[in-house]
Amino acid sequence: MKRMYAHTHEWAGLEEGKDVVVGISDYAQIALGDIVFVNLPTIGDPVTQGESFGDVESVKAVSDLISPVSGKVSAINDALLSAPELLNSDPLNTWVIKVEGSVDESLLMDEATYLALDKDH
Amino acid sequence: MSALIFERSIKNRRGITLPEFDCPEVHLDENIVRAAAPRLAQVGEVDVVRHYMELSRNAFGVDNGFYPLGSCTMKYNPKLNEQTASLPGFSDIHPLQSPDSVKGALRLMSELSQQLCEVTGMDGFTLQPSAGAHGEFTGLLLIHAYHEDRKDVKRSKVIVPDSAHGTNPASANMAGYSIINVPSNAEGGVDVEALRSVLSDEVAALMLTNPNTLGLFDPNIEEIAKMVHEAGGLVYYDGANLNAIMGEVRPGDMGFDVVHLNLHKTFSTPHGGGGPGSGPVGVKAHLLPYLPDGTVVKEKFIANEKSIGRLRSFYGNFLVNVRAYTYILSLGSNGLKEASYNAVLNANYMMAKLKDHFPVAYPVPCMHEFVLSLQKLKDETGVNAKDMCKGLLDYKVHPPTMYFPLIVHEALMIEPTETESKETMDEFIRILIELKDKAYTDPEYLHNAPYTTPIKRVDDVLAARHPVLKAVL
Numbered sequence: 086m087k088r089m090y091a092h093t094h095e096w097a098g099l100e101e102g103k104d105v106v107v108g109i110s111d112y113a114q115i116a117l118g119d120i121v122f123v124n125l126p127t128i129g130d131p132v133t134q135g136e137s138f139g140d141v142e143s144v145k146a147v148s149d150l151i152s153p154v155s156g157k158v159s160a161i162n163d164a165l166l167s168a169p170e171l172l173n174s175d176p177l178n179t180w181v182i183k184v185e186g187s188v189d190e191s192l193l194m195d196e197a198t199y200l201a202l203d204k205d206h
Numbered sequence: 207m208s209a210l211i212f213e214r215s216i217k218n219r220r221g222i223t224l225p226e227f228d229c230p231e232v233h234l235d236e237n238i239v240r241a242a243a244p245r246l247a248q249v250g251e252v253d254v255v256r257h258y259m260e261l262s263r264n265a266f267g268v269d270n271g272f273y274p275l276g277s278c279t280m281k282y283n284p285k286l287n288e289q290t291a292s293l294p295g296f297s298d299i300h301p302l303q304s305p306d307s308v309k310g311a312l313r314l315m316s317e318l319s320q321q322l323c324e325v326t327g328m329d330g331f332t333l334q335p336s337a338g339a340h341g342e343f344t345g346l347l348l349i350h351a352y353h354e355d356r357k358d359v360k361r362s363k364v365i366v367p368d369s370a371h372g373t374n375p376a377s378a379n380m381a382g383y384s385i386i387n388v389p390s391n392a393e394g395g396v397d398v399e400a401l402r403s404v405l406s407d408e409v410a411a412l413m414l415t416n417p418n419t420l421g422l423f424d425p426n427i428e429e430i431a432k433m434v435h436e437a438g439g440l441v442y443y444d445g446a447n448l449n450a451i452m453g454e455v456r457p458g459d460m461g462f463d464v465v466h467l468n469l470h471k472t473f474s475t476p477h478g479g480g481g482p483g484s485g486p487v488g489v490k491a492h493l494l495p496y497l498p499d500g501t502v503v504k505e506k507f508i509a510n511e512k513s514i515g516r517l518r519s520f521y522g523n524f525l526v527n528v529r530a531y532t533y534i535l536s537l538g539s540n541g542l543k544e545a546s547y548n549a550v551l552n553a554n555y556m557m558a559k560l561k562d563h564f565p566v567a568y569p570v571p572c573m574h575e576f577v578l579s580l581q582k583l584k585d586e587t588g589v590n591a592k593d594m595c596k597g598l599l600d601y602k603v604h605p606p607t608m609y610f611p612l613i614v615h616e617a618l619m620i621e622p623t624e625t626e627s628k629e630t631m632d633e634f635i636r637i638l639i640e641l642k643d644k645a646y647t648d649p650e651y652l653h654n655a656p657y658t659t660p661i662k663r664v665d666d667v668l669a670a671r672h673p674v675l676k677a678v679l
Contacts, residue, residue: 116615119670121670121671122670122671144667146372146609146612147372169671
């Protein structure tokens with residue numbers, strides 16, 4: 086699976102012939118701190134690349150989750166409702182939603198570019 | 207932790223012993239009579255007094271000490287306000303009394319509205335909303351009514367800058383709008399080009415706080431208001447930070463169409479657990495027809511055909527308005543101006559004294575508050591903004607606002623207000639620097655602070671993930 090990143094710190098996992106997998110980056114979970122609640126869409130909801138599809142709440146703040154993909158939600162990760170801390174412990178292997186749709190890759194970064202970004206400024 | 211009043215309850219203990227009942231008994235219909243007595247704590251008067259005295263000792267308010275909670279304007283509230291609010295003519299009246307019998311109250315509401323018009327440059331006010339976010343919601347309904355009345359029904363979006371108060375997007379969402387975020391520019395103001403790119407005939411309004419949550423006055427405000435108006439939208443002023451500009455510049459003159467004020471912040475009434483708020487909404491003439499029912503103009507309740515309706519029961523938090531009215535009259539127009547000058551002076555003094563110890567997010571002269579970033583401290587010591595705030599509690603000062611605004615990492619937002627002396631501010635500065643030194647020599651100490659408060663470090667993650675909201679007694 087190839088991971089592409091948005092400036093808003095979500096990742097899209099892309100694999101030929103499969104739904105796009107969406108998660109948040111390691112930087113995002115560090116910046117947010119302990120995540121205590123995840124607000125997910127419902128299966129079938131439309132999502133648009135660059136627009137909010139849910140939010141994550143940490144002890145510090147509530148932050149929008151911005152979709153890196155356009156399409157229709159095909160699955161949500163129910164486990165996050167009772168164990169939001171999974172996003173802290175293993176952000177890259179914890180997906181949030183799966184989307185049947187398409188990604189405009191020109192709006193995203195590959196992993197190396199994203200990791201090299203100076204995100205504090 | 208203190209016992210609950212219910213845990214002090216002893217069966218059949220009473221505060222007052224009533225004399226024997228000597229009136230004829232009346233039997234009420236069975237379906238309106240309780241089957242069982244209400245479950246109340248059974249305690250003596252002395253138990254009640256000691257219980258609440260103990261709780262009050264564990265609480266902290268502006269009467270206890272310095273409270274530089276950014277964007278909350280925790281100024282000292284003069285006791286004169288309490289005296290007027292407890293005058294029988296204000297405190298012993300009921301909203302269902304006939305207007306003829308509460309003329310003094312109506313006059314006060316009219317005059318307060320007039321004074322607020324003068325301070326903000328608006329044409330009319332409603333005192334109904336209960337607090338700031340309620341005022342925002344009211345303002346957005348007014349904006350919606352305005353567009354709808356003009357058959358301009360396509361407008362479904364509200365623009366909110368990323369430095370806005372969190373309540374702005376929440377209120378707009380509750381009013382049925384979708385939100386467009388615009389980023390800040392390098393100076394901390396609204397990015398004018400980014401704003402231009404999202405303006406369209408679908409935009410109902412821009413919500414703006416000026417000075418914003420970084421404590422910065424947006425110098426492009428006139429241009430911003432003009433751009434939004436040219437696109438057919440209205441401009442909403444969040445008055446959370448009015449304390450910086452009272453009597454000096456007016457939102458109405460900057461081009462705003464709607465404002466809400468927080469009387470409990472700017473006009474010195476108790477808040478933050480100390481009392482209810484009041485969030486009056488002011489409008490320019492073109493929005494007057496939509497003001498809520500129950501608004502008082504020239505000592506009369508108005509009822510507009512095009513009104514957005516009623517926002518709450520009765521006429522707002524009236525006694526809060528009495529306190530604000532008292533404050534305005536005791537300061538006078540020059541006094542209000544001077545209060546703002548001193549609020550800005552105090553913030554700049556503290557920023558100048560702290561800037562060599564903590565990076566200031568936007569190192570330019572600020573208004574009534576400023577934002578430090580503790581990111582460097584966190585990187586170098588592992589001590590974060592929260593640890594520092596917990597450390598402050600041991601010195602009997604209330605910590606500043608932390609982790610806000612979101613655009614500054616490890617933010618500490620400090621608002622001293624005008625009522626604090628140089629000595630108080632100097633002491634706070636000394637403490638903060640002392641804690642910083644501690645972070646480098648003994649970070650573990652700060653990870654475990656506070657040590658002297660009634661409740662020590664709370665596990666806020668556990669509390670948020672597994673809240674226990676009910677206790678069986």
